[in-house]
Amino acid sequence: MKATSYLATRRCFNSSGKQLFTTLLSATCASLLAIGGLAHADLIIEEAPAEEQEAAPAEAVAKDGEKPKEKSEPEKDAAVKSRIFLTNGDKLSGMPHGVDGQGNLEFTSESLRQKAGFPIDKVLSLELDTWKYRPRPETIARIQLYPSFGEASGDTLLGALHELTPDSIKLDTWYGGVISLKRSMVKSLQIISNGPGSYYGPNNLNEWTLTHGNGSWNFQNGALHSVSDGGAGRDVGLTEKTHISFDTQWKTSMRFRIQLYSSDVKDSSPDAYYDVNFNRSYAYLRTRGKVANGGNIARGGRWKQLNLPRDQTQAHFDIFVDRKTGTLTIYIDGLRACVLQSQSPDPENLGTGLAFVAEERYPIEISGITVTPWNGTTFPNQKFDLKPGGVPEAPADDTEKKEDEKPPHRIILKNGDEVPGTVGKVQDGRMIIETEYTPIRIPIKRIKSLSLGDDGEQPRKYREDVRAWFHDGGHVTLKLASFEDGKISGTSQAFGDVTFDLKAFSRIDFHIYDKKHNELRNDMR
Template sequence: MKIPSALLLLAGCFPLTAQETEILCVDGSRIRGSLLGVEVDRLQFEAAFLAAPVPLRLEKVLEVSLPIHRGDSKGDHVATITLTNGDVLRGELIGIDKDSIKLRTWYAGELTFRRAMVDNLEIQDRPDLIYSGPDGIDGWTQSEPGTWQFEHGWLRAKGAGSIARNFELPAKARFAFDLSWRSNPRFNFLFYTDDITKAHPENAYELIIQGGRYVQLHKRWSKGDKSGSNTLGNFANVPELVNKERCRIEMLVDRKTGLIRMLVNGRVAQDWTDPDPDAGLHGGGMHFSTQDNVQLRVSRIEVTSWDGVLEGKPPEQDEGFMDEDDTPQPETDVPVDPTRIRLRNNDQIAGEMLGIENSKVKLKTAFGEVNLPVSRLRTFALHTKEQRENWDLYQIPKRYNGDVRAWFPDGGCITFKLEDAGGGKLEGSAQSFGKASFEQKAFARIEFNLYAPELDELRNRGDAW
C-alpha cells in the first residue's frame, strides 16, 4: 500500500503522545501512530487517521522512534564496550580471554564479542538508580505550565520557565543529562533545592550557563531568619558550549564535605567546594530552567547515588581564561601497556588476565594469582600498539545490506543485519558478535538504509527542532 506524502505530512500535524511511535520516511514525511511490529522488509503500524493497520516497506523508512523502556539490569557493576565501528553497549562483564569478551545483558542475554573488534572497555560500580528518563511529562512540576514539553525522549523548552522534580537524595549523588541547543545556550541547572514549585527556590545550588563558554556555580540558602547567597570558586571553562550544540553534563555532589565536581563529555571541567555545606535547608529538588525563548532540550537524565571516588582532576586555570580556539584535550590516563590494569581507585597493577568466574577476575601477577571482584576494575588495554597498527588484528566489523542501527535510551547503539522479527524480538547478526536476538523494547530509535549517501542530509536533519 502506497501512502501519499501529503497524508503523511497531515499525520505529522497531530501531537505525539508519550506512547506513540514516529516514523521518518526517506521523502521527509513523518507518520505518528502505534508500531504493531517490525518485519524483515516492512513495518506494520496503525494511526488515528487510518481506517486500518497498514504496512510500510523498510526501503521507504529512514528511522523509527519508539517509546522509552528501561530494562532491569543486574550485577554489581556496569561494563561499557565500545566497538571499532563506534557502537556502544552496556552490560555485566562475565568473561574475557585473548579472543573474546562476554557481556550479560537484559535485552539480548549473553553476547560474545570478538576482542579484535572491541576498541575500549570500561567498568564502573553500578550505582543506586534514583531516576532515569524522561519518558513523559508526568511527575514533573513547571513554574509556568506549558513552557516545557515532552517529545521523542527529551524535555524541550518552549519559553522561559523551569521544570522540576523531587527525589529522596542521598548525601552523595550524581546528576547527569544531555543538553542540546541552537545558537547560544542560556540555561540554569538547580539541584538540592527545597521547593520545586518555584523557578528561584530559597535553597539551591545553581549551575549558571549564560550563552558563553564560562559557567559559574551559585548557592542560595535560607534557614530561620538567616539567608544568603554566594558564588562558589572559579568559573568553569567549557569550550563545548560555543564549539558544539550538544554535550553531556555530570555533577558529582558530596553534601557533607561540600565538594561539587562538573564533568562535560566525561572530561573534568571544574571542582568547587562549598565552605559551609550545612547552611540552609536544602531538599531533594532538581530543576532545568531557562530565562528566555531559547531552543533547548534535555535528555538522558540520570540521578544516581555516588560512591565519592574521584578520577582525574580539573585543568589548571590560567587566570580563568583560554584562547577562543582552545578545545579540551582527551585524558591520556588509559594504560597503553596491556599488562597494566587500572583499578577504580586509580591504582595500577601489572598482570595477565586469565579469565572471569563468579563475578571475579583472575589475574596472574609477579606475586602469584590474584582474584578481584570485576567491580574493582576500571579499565585495561585490550590491544598493544603493534596490534592497533596491524589491520588484520585490529578490525572494523563488515557492513552488510540490511544493516540497521538500534539506539538504546542511554545513548549507546548496536549495528546488525536484521534477519527476522516478531513477538517483540529483533533477530540479526554482525561480524563483531555473531547472531543475537534483541528485545525490541530495549531500543529508543532504529535507523534503516544506513549506507545510502543520498539520505545523509535528511538523516542529519532527522533530529529536527
Template sequence: MKFFFLFTMALSTLLSKAEETAMLNFTNGDRLNGSLVKMSGDDIFWKSALLQNEAKFFLQQVQDITLPFFDTPQQNIDHVAHIRFNPDLRQQNENLPSDIIRGQLVAVNADNIILNTWFAGQLTINRNMVKDLEIFDIATPIYSGPSKQDDWKILPESSWEWELNRYIRRSEGMISKTFATIPERYCLSFVGEWKNDLNIKLQFAASDVEEETQNGYTINFNSGTTYLQKRSRDQQGSGLIGDYTRYPALRSKEKSVFRLFVDTSTGLIAFFSDADLVQQWNDTNKPYLSGKSIQISQPNGNTTPLTISRIVLSEWDGILPEQENGLHLNSINNPDPEKDEQRIHLRNGDILLGKVHKIENSEINLTTRFNEIKLPVSRIKKLALAPNEYDERLLQNGDIRAWFHDGDYVTFRLEEITADGKIKGYSQHFGTATFNPHAFSRLECNIYPLPGKK
C-alpha cells in the first residue's frame, strides 16, 4: 500500500508538469487520453474530453501511464556506451531482455563503471552486475520524430491517427515522408507495436508517392515471414531479392525496435529487430536505388492494430551491429578467452583477447597475451567485462520499470519525486539516482505477477 501511494504521488507530480496530454493504459487493453486530476490511496482520478466528468479508476486496473515525448538534448560527445546488465531472476525465467542504460563512458576499474548521462548525471555502476558493454559512434540524427501530426504524409488522411508522438493505423493506408537529403549509407530505426501477428510493409530508397512512376525497395513482413522486393522504373533487376526467411521470434512479442541499414553504394540492406538480424540482402543488379522517400504501411486487407513511433534517420558508418547469437568465430584464430580475459571487438572487425584494467581519459588500458596496450575508446565496438564475482539484481517491492524512448528500460525502486519533478530511485545496479522524466516514455507498475497470475 505504501508503494502504491508513493507511485501515485510520483505520477501526479510528473503529469501535472506535462505540456501535452498523457495516456492512461488499462490492464484489459483499453486506453484513455487526457490528464491526471489527482490520486488518492488506490484510486486514480482522470479527466478526458471523452468523459462528461472526471472519472475514478482503481490503480490496480492500470498497466502504465504513457508520458509525453520530449526531444533529447544535444550532447557534445564522440561515443555512446550501451551497458547491459546481468538478467535478474524474472528476466531469466521469462526470457525477457535485460536492463540497459546508456551514456558516455568515463572510467572502468576493478569494481565500477563510471557513466555520464544527460538524464541522471554521473552514475557509478556495479561492474559485477554488468554482462557486456557496447560502444557506438555518435551520428547526429537527420530526422527524429514524429513531433507533430504533419511530420509524415498520411494517405488517405483518415487511415492513420497521430496521437502522443506516434502514428496509429486505423484503416488501409500509409505514412510517407520524402527527405530533402539522405546519406549514401544510413540507418532508419523506429518502434513498432502490434497485437497478435505482425504484418508490415516498409518501402525505402523510393520515389515520392505522388510521382507517376514508382520505384523503391520494399521489405514485407507477414506473420513471421520476411522478404525483399525491388521495383525499378526501367525494370532492371526488379523483382524478389534473395529468399524468403522465417523469423518466428516476433510471434512472442508485441513491440520491437526495428533498424534498417542501407548502403546505396554497394546495394547492402539489413533489417534488425531489437538486437537480432532478421535478414540481410545484397542487390546485385545496378542501378542501386537511392530515392529519398520512406513509406510504412500494412498489406491490404490486414486489420491488425499497428503503432509506429520513435522514427530516427541517421548516417551510418557501414559496420553492421554485432549479433549475440550470430557470432561465428574461427576456433584457431579466435580461441575462447581464458580466466580473467575478455573478448574485445574493435570497430574495424578485429578481435582481441585480453584483460581490461581500466578506462580513463578516453583510453582503454589492457593486457593481451603478448603485451600491454592502450586504445582509444572510440576504436572499441564491444567487450564483455569479466566480473570478479557474478551478481544480479534482486526483485524488490516497489520496483517500477522505466522505459526509455528507444525501447530499452531500466528497473529501480521508486523512492520519491523531487520538488522540481525529477524521479528519485534506487537500484543495486547503480545505487541511488535522480532521473529527468523526459528520458522516459512510460512508467510501468505491477511488473511482478502475483502468484497464480501471468
C-alpha cells in the first residue's frame, strides 16, 4: 500500500478541557497509529498542499499574537458517514471501504489525499451513520439467541418469520435475506405487531414529546440520546397488562427513570403514573394519582437491589406490568432482576403513555423499544439447560425416536391462550400449525410468542469475532470473513455463513473479548 502523506495537527488538552499546545507533524498512515495523547486528544488530519508533499511541512499555525487569516468563503462541512476509533484513543471521520487482503481497514476522508489503511489490530470500533427510515411491516419477529459463555446477552435479529422446522427457524430480513437459525440456540421468539397497545421503535424524534423542549434529546442511528434533564414520552396506548422492552446504554452509571401509564407525556411530572427509578444497582417504584375518595396519592416503596456488575454499561430490559395490581416484574438481560409492588395500585386517572426521563449528568441511549399486550402469566423461560455449542449430546435411550416425535411448540396468543402444536411454514400472514387433530392457520398478528423448549445451546466464540450493533436495537456476533462493497460477511455457529448489508448497523466493534479494549470502548461513549 502506498503511504499517504499528510500533515497532522494535534491539539492536546488537560482533563478540564483547557488546550495546552498544538503540534504539527508530517507522517505516513502507519505513524498515525503511534501517536500518543494526554488526558484526551483530538486528531485532525489536514491535507498537505501539493508543493509541500516533497518538502518539510511549513508553519501552519499562527504565531502568538497573530490572528489567522480569514478565508474568503467558509468551508462546507462534509457529510460524516462514519468515524473510526483507534486503540490509542484517536478517531477520524470519513468513509470505510472494507478490509483488504493484508488485514487493513481501508478508509478515506476529505482530510486525506488518498485512501488510508489501518491494521485491524489497531481498530477499536467503527461508528456508522447509515440509518434510514424503513416502513414497518404489519408484524415483526424478534429472535434472541442464548449468550455465549461469559457474555451477558445473546444476539438479537429482527425480520419476518418465514418457516419453522424441528431444527431451525428461518427469518426473512432486508439486510441479509433468509437467515436459517439453529433452533437449539434460539432463546426466545417474539412477534411484534402494529395492533392496539403495540409499538416498535424509535423511528424518529418527531414521534416523541420532549418535556424540556428541543435539544434535551436527539435521535441518531435509530436510538434516542439524552442531552440534558428531561423526558421523552409517547402515548403508546398501554393496555391493562403490558410488556415493555428496550436496550439502554450509559457511560459511567445507570441512572434514569421510566414512567408507565403517564397521564400526560408532555409533563415530566404528570398527575398520574407508575414511576420506576433505576439508580445504579437499585430500583424503586413510585405511584402518583387520584384514589377513589377523590384524594391524591404520591407514594413509594422499598428500594430493590438489581445486582448489576459495576463495570456494566449496557443492558436489555423487559418490564411486565399489571396495572390493576400495580405489580412490575423486571428482567435484565433475560434474568429476573426484581419485582416492584405499588403501595397504592391503579390510581383512577392513570393514562396510557410511556416516557423515559434522564438527568444531564447521566446521559443514556435508548433503542429497540418494544411494547406489546401481555397475558399476565407468561414470563421469559429461565429453566433451560445450556450446553456449549459443538458438544455432541449423549445418545438417548430411545435411539429409534422419530424426528416428528420431538416436543411441539407452545404458541402463546395475545389473549393468553396457548396452542400446542408444530409450526410449519408461514403463508399469507398466517402460521400453519399441525395439532393433534387437524392443521390450523392462525394470523401472525394474533400471536405473542413461541415457547421453544427448555434445552439451550450456547454459540461458540471465535478469536476473529466482531460485534455489529443494529440501528433497530440488539446486535449480531460473527467471525469476520470479509468486509467490502458495503457488505460484511462472516459465520456463526448459530446461523452459518451470512452476508449483511452495512446499512443495518450503527457500530461495529472489534476485539470484543479483550478486557482492555472493552474498557476503552466504554470510555469513548
